[in-house]
Amino acid sequence: xxxxxxxxxxxxxxxAVTLLCLGSLTGRAVAQGGGELRFCLRMEPKTFxxxxxxxxxxxxxxxxxGGVLVxxxxxxxxxxxxxxxxxxxxxxxxxxTFRLRSGIYFSDGMSFSAQDVAYTVQQLMxxxxxxxxxxxxxxxxxxxxxxxxxxxxxxxTFPAPVAGLDRLFDQVAILSEHSPRxxxxxxxxxxxxxxxxxxxxxxxxxxxxxxxxxxxxxxxYLDSIRLDIQANRDVELLRLKRGELDLINSxxxxxxxxxxxxxxxxxxxxxxxxxxEQLWFNEVAKAPIPAYKKNWFRSxxxxxxxxxxxxxxxxxxxxxxxxxxxxxxxxxxxxxxWFNSKLKPQAYSPDAAxxxxxxxxxxxxxxxxxxKDGNEVVFSIIxxxxxxxxxxxxxxxxxxxxxIGIHVNVxxxxxxxxxxxxxxxxxxxxxILGLTNVDLDPNGEMNVWLSSSENHQWNxxxxxxxxxxxxxxxxLMRVQASSTDLKxxxxxxxxxxxxxxxxxxxxxxxxxxxxxxxxxxxxxxxPVILSPQTFWNAERLTVSR
Amino acid sequence: xxxxxxLACAVLAGVLCASAAANWLAPAGYARQYREAANAPPSRAxxxxxxxxxxxxxxxxxxxxxxxxxxxxxxxxxxxxxxALIGGxxxxxxxxxxxxxxxxxxxxxxxxxxxxxxxxxxxMPLNVSPLFxxxxxxxxxxxxxxxxxxxxxxxxxxxxxxxxxxxxxRAAGVSGQRLFWIHVLPNLRPVLYAQFWxxxxxxxxxxxxxxxLGLGVAEPLPSWGSLLKELEGLVSVGDExxxxxxxxxxxxxxxxxxxxxxxxxxxxx
Numbered sequence: 001x002x003x004x005x006x007x008x009x010x011x012x013x014x015x016a017v018t019l020l021c022l023g024s025l026t027g028r029a030v031a032q033g034g035g036e037l038r039f040c041l042r043m044e045p046k047t048f049x050x051x052x053x054x055x056x057x058x059x060x061x062x063x064x065x066g067g068v069l070v071x072x073x074x075x076x077x078x079x080x081x082x083x084x085x086x087x088x089x090x091x092x093x094x095x096x097t098f099r100l101r102s103g104i105y106f107s108d109g110m111s112f113s114a115q116d117v118a119y120t121v122q123q124l125m126x127x128x129x130x131x132x133x134x135x136x137x138x139x140x141x142x143x144x145x146x147x148x149x150x151x152x153x154x155x156x157t158f159p160a161p162v163a164g165l166d167r168l169f170d171q172v173a174i175l176s177e178h179s180p181r182x183x184x185x186x187x188x189x190x191x192x193x194x195x196x197x198x199x200x201x202x203x204x205x206x207x208x209x210x211x212x213x214x215x216x217x218x219x220x221y222l223d224s225i226r227l228d229i230q231a232n233r234d235v236e237l238l239r240l241k242r243g244e245l246d247l248i249n250s251x252x253x254x255x256x257x258x259x260x261x262x263x264x265x266x267x268x269x270x271x272x273x274x275x276x277e278q279l280w281f282n283e284v285a286k287a288p289i290p291a292y293k294k295n296w297f298r299s300x301x302x303x304x305x306x307x308x309x310x311x312x313x314x315x316x317x318x319x320x321x322x323x324x325x326x327x328x329x330x331x332x333x334x335x336x337x338w339f340n341s342k343l344k345p346q347a348y349s350p351d352a353a354x355x356x357x358x359x360x361x362x363x364x365x366x367x368x369x370x371x372k373d374g375n376e377v378v379f380s381i382i383x384x385x386x387x388x389x390x391x392x393x394x395x396x397x398x399x400x401x402x403x404i405g406i407h408v409n410v411x412x413x414x415x416x417x418x419x420x421x422x423x424x425x426x427x428x429x430x431x432i433l434g435l436t437n438v439d440l441d442p443n444g445e446m447n448v449w450l451s452s453s454e455n456h457q458w459n460x461x462x463x464x465x466x467x468x469x470x471x472x473x474x475x476l477m478r479v480q481a482s483s484t485d486l487k488x489x490x491x492x493x494x495x496x497x498x499x500x501x502x503x504x505x506x507x508x509x510x511x512x513x514x515x516x517x518x519x520x521x522x523x524x525x526x527p528v529i530l531s532p533q534t535f536w537n538a539e540r541l542t543v544s545r
Numbered sequence: 546x547x548x549x550x551x552l553a554c555a556v557l558a559g560v561l562c563a564s565a566a567a568n569w570l571a572p573a574g575y576a577r578q579y580r581e582a583a584n585a586p587p588s589r590a591x592x593x594x595x596x597x598x599x600x601x602x603x604x605x606x607x608x609x610x611x612x613x614x615x616x617x618x619x620x621x622x623x624x625x626x627x628x629a630l631i632g633g634x635x636x637x638x639x640x641x642x643x644x645x646x647x648x649x650x651x652x653x654x655x656x657x658x659x660x661x662x663x664x665x666x667x668x669m670p671l672n673v674s675p676l677f678x679x680x681x682x683x684x685x686x687x688x689x690x691x692x693x694x695x696x697x698x699x700x701x702x703x704x705x706x707x708x709x710x711x712x713x714x715r716a717a718g719v720s721g722q723r724l725f726w727i728h729v730l731p732n733l734r735p736v737l738y739a740q741f742w743x744x745x746x747x748x749x750x751x752x753x754x755x756x757x758l759g760l761g762v763a764e765p766l767p768s769w770g771s772l773l774k775e776l777e778g779l780v781s782v783g784d785e786x787x788x789x790x791x792x793x794x795x796x797x798x799x800x801x802x803x804x805x806x807x808x809x810x811x812x813x814x
Contacts, residue, residue: 254597318583318598380671388774392598395764399578409672410764417667428671 034205034221035543037522039247039535040230040239045201048192049183050173051124051131057229060249063532064203064225066173067187069098069117070166074528074536077336077440079167083112083174083187083210093161093484096169100152105208106176106185114154118146119177121156133171136444137162139481163481163489164441189220189539201227211539220539221524237517240266246522246543247534251515252389253323259517266517268527268534272325272334273514274437277393278506279310279381279430283459285466287426292375297429301360303504307346309353309404310397315510319392323515327508329497330449334511334529335440338490340497354404369405378407379429382421385412390432393509397432422457431457432509438531442480442493449477449496458505469503521545553801560798564610571604576765586787593787596775600765606791609767613749614798616683621744623687625694629737632695636702637729646699653692662689662755675766682761686748694740701736705729746799753795769795 045057050066053059069084081087084098104112124134125144137144140160147155162168179185184192189211190203203225211219228245230236237255239245241263251259251267260267281297282289296302312326325333328343354364361372369377381397383390391412398408413421421428437444447455451462451470465471473496480492500506514529524541527534535541563570583599585591593602635646665685669678705711706729714728753770755761762768772791 314580318580378672382671388597388777391764395598396578396580398764399576409674411671411678412763413667414663417664 034223034541035545036224036226037222037247037535037538037541037543038226038228038245039249040236040245041201041227042231042233042236044198044229048195050175051120051129051133051183053171054132060227060532060535061192061201061203062171062173063188064190064535064538065186065188065192065206067104067112068171068173069100069169072167072170072440072530074530074532075526077530079170084169087166089165089484091484093163093165093482094159095155095157096165097149097153097155100154101210102152104187104210106179106187107191107206107208108176108179108181108185109208110176110179110185112174112176112187113151114148115151116174116177117154117156118148120172120175121146123175124172136168136171136439137165139163161482161484163443163483167441190222190225193224198229200229203227209539213540221542222538225535225538240517240519243519243521243545246519247525248517249532249534251517253319253321253513253515254388256323256515256517257321265520268516268518269323270514270516270527270529270533272332272511273529274332274334274440275434275512276327276330276332276437277390277432277434277509277512278327279306279397279432279509280458280506281379281430282426282428283505284426285459287428289427289429290375292371292373293379293429296371296377296379299360300503301356303507305353305357305360305404306401306406307504307507308348308356309350309406310400310507310509311348312346312509313348314400315393315396318396319389320510320512323513324510325513327511329501329508330445330506331442331497332437332511334514335437338440338442338493340494342494343497343501346501350400350403357404364405367405368407376407377405378409380409380411381430381432382411382413382418382428383432384415384418386415390434394432423454423460433457440530442477442489442496446477446481449473449500467503469499473499549804553804556797556801557805560610560794561614564607564614567604567607567611571601571607573601573604575600575605575608575767577601577604586785593790594785602772602787602790605767605772606794609769609772609791610794612679612762612766613752613769616679617745617748617752618741620683620687620690620748621741623684624690624744624748625737625741627688627691628694628698628740629733631691632698633702633730633733634725635695636699637706637725639703639706643699643703646695650692650695650699653689658689659754662686666755673763675763678763679761679766679768682752682755683748686751690744690748690751694744697740698733698736701733702729705732742802742805746802749795749799 041057041060043055043057045061046055047053047058048061050062053062068082070079070087071082072078073080083101083104085101086099088097089095098117100112100114100117106112121144123129124131125137137158139158139162142159144159145157147157149155158165174187175183176185186206189206189209191206192201193204194202205220205223209219213219233252233255236245236248237259240248256267256269281303283294283298285294287294316322316324316326326345328345329340331339333339357369362369362377371377381394383394391410394410398410401408418431422431435448447453448457450456451459451465451474454460456462459466462470465474476492476496480489483489483492514527514533516527516534518525518527518534521543522541523544524537525534526537528536530536577600579595579599579601581599582591582595584597585595587594591601591603593606596602596605631646631649635642662685666682669681673681711724711728714724719728749769752761752768753773755770761770769791773795775788776792
């Protein structure tokens with residue numbers, strides 16, 4: 001009897017040990033030998049729920065952990081299949097049908113099917129969630145319908161046509177419907193392993209990630225990614241120099257030059273990015289500024305003259321140390337498809353600017369420009385305190401405009417005060433700010449160009465377009481947004497760009513270059529202009545120390 | 546006068562003379578942009594090099610010194626006068642007045658001044674000249690910086706109120722107003738002087754702090770605060786030691802004021 005009990009005990013122990021071993025194998029990623037990639041997040045991630053992402057840090061984690069149906073290749077800017085093998089958008093632009101890959105599992109072992117896509121879309125479009133990602137899909141009132149045709153096929157129907165519908169799915173990380181771990185169960189190359197608030201986020205490779213390389217080796221190569229939360233850019237740069245970090249995703253031109261002088265092999269200038277910096281005048285009819293100033297600001301001749309008197313080459317060379325290009329229009333040439341290549345650079349000519357102002361009734365008296373009623377041309381430019389580049393641009397513009405007799409007062413304000421003046425009280429004359437474009441498609445800028453929009457900054461929330469050219473932009477933006485014919489969309493948006501350059505409601509100044517730093521310990525890095533510039537191909541990176 | 550005080554006087558005199566002669570020493574002015582020579586190192590043309598947009602740093606230091614050294618004492622004078630008025634009178638009158646003054650002083654001390662200064666700056670009209678803007682900044686500093694001095698003066702005036710000579714004067718029939726002007730105020734003078742000298746470096750540093758936040762003096766006018774903004778990035782100054790000149794100047798001037806003040810204390814003790 002005793003011996004039987006002893007055998008049973010031994011068997012139980014053996015089973016327990018076996019289970020423990022299995023548990024450790026399934027619970028932990030098997031090391032690939034790709035090493036650990038380390039870089040900094042400049043702020044605390046606000047959420048790990050991919051549907052609620054609004055901030056840059058959360059977006060970085062979503063990019064690394066989320067599995068998407070389709071992905072915009074950050075290098076070619078073309079859409080590529082991911083979890084979806086293929087997809088088709090209906091002619092009316094309201095419906096998209098995906099054919100999904102089979103045999104794919106979430107990081108917790110749950111299998112992936114069309115049901116998960118349906119669940120994700122329903123969650124995403126739930127108005128109670130207030131998802132910024134979901135807002136991009138809202139083209140009309142009504143519900144979004146999902147139809148699971150088979151475990152590997154699903155169609156999604158929207159109440160109204162959504163332009164560029166397929167590309168929007170680049171931002172939609174698929175959730176598991178049945179996993180008890182909810183958003184922690186992921187389909188991307190990495191999964192969240194540890195989070196120390198205020199300190200770091202640790203991502204480990206997802207053992208169930210479906211992709212392999214050309215040799216059949218499982219991706220990702222990296223074993224883990226450590227993201228240190230560090231807002232101070234000086235510290236970030238020093239840590240990169242000391243070898244504690246492997247990359248810096250976005251560098252200022254000043255820091256870029258310093259680093260280039262010391263270690264030229266680390267820095268990468270990928271060329272003009274999608275981001276622009278611009279100056280605009282307050283054209284709001286009810287703005288509490290003198291009527292004669294409103295007349296100047298609402299005159300296209302005045303705006304064009306100001307644009308002509310600004311030396312953009314100097315802005316690029318002096319302020320950005322050559323790591324920026326004079327802007328040609330609303331879209332950067334970096335946006336390969338949507339940029340209107342017919343646009344020409346704005347020539348710098350103070351003499352021509354003065355001539356056109358004189359043709360509009362202005363006159364230069366003792367070095368001071370006056371309008372036809374004798375008012376001296378003086379206005380203020382505000383920008384946000386703490387932005388060295390914008391402050392410097394404002395001072396260069398101040399000096400440029402002084403040459404044609406215009407006196408500019410440069411005022412730096414804390415950001416909340418600036419936004420209040422810009423969007424609520426309209427108590428300002430001119431502003432220098434930037435636009436950060438994360439979306440290649442012009443649909444992402446509907447809220448800027450439609451005259452009824454809140455972000456139509458020079459004159460927002462118009463009940464009806466106040467000028468004929470704004471009415472034309474409204475019409476063209478709606479045409480491009482409702483059409484599924486890419487050629488027609490391109491034609492419409494090309495015209496929008498031309499009107500904006502002709503009327504200059506925004507005086508586009510420069511397009512910043514995408515600057516980054518990648519340590520020589522990182523292999524496979526190829527920085528690009530689209531976000532995330534340095535780790536867009538994280539699944540194929542390796543680190544050797 | 547000991548050696549340190551003499552040295553402090555020499556430093557202050559030198560700095561004041563150089564800033565007063567800025568038009569002669571740096572004729573090109575503080576705003577001229579040499580864009581082809583932006584961020585240049587020191588040279589014969591630009592003794593302290595140029596800043597990020599090509600302005601002569603030496604000229605900006607001289608003109609910035611003029612601004613800071615002219616307006617900081619003015620703000621210190623304003624705050625000391627307010628402290629004398631509020632703290633001195635309340636301490637002399639005593640009772641309810643003293644309690645009220647203490648309460649108001651405590652309230653002012655508890656307010657987050659940096660944020661209030663930022664808000665006040667944001668509420669100012671936008672189309673004002675840089676000189677007006679810097680004057681208003683120092684005026685605000687002066688109007689808000691009286692509290693600590695008022696406490697000291699309130700306590701000193703309170704102790705003077707019960708001093709023997711004041712009691713004797715009162716017994717001799719000297720009226721309250723005459724008593725204050727003839728007997729109390731002259732005895733408050735050393736404290737007032739001390740508070741005035743203390744306030745000057747405090748206001749210089751406050752303006753420098755506001756300048757670092759981008760909220761001090763409007764461009765293109767320089768001040769020590771706006772010049773110190775160049776030192777924000779540790780990485781960007783490591784191999785450019787000439788950028789430290791405004792900081793060295795600020796430290797030298799503040800220390801000189803402190804040496805003068807310590808001498809003043811010895812004189813009044």
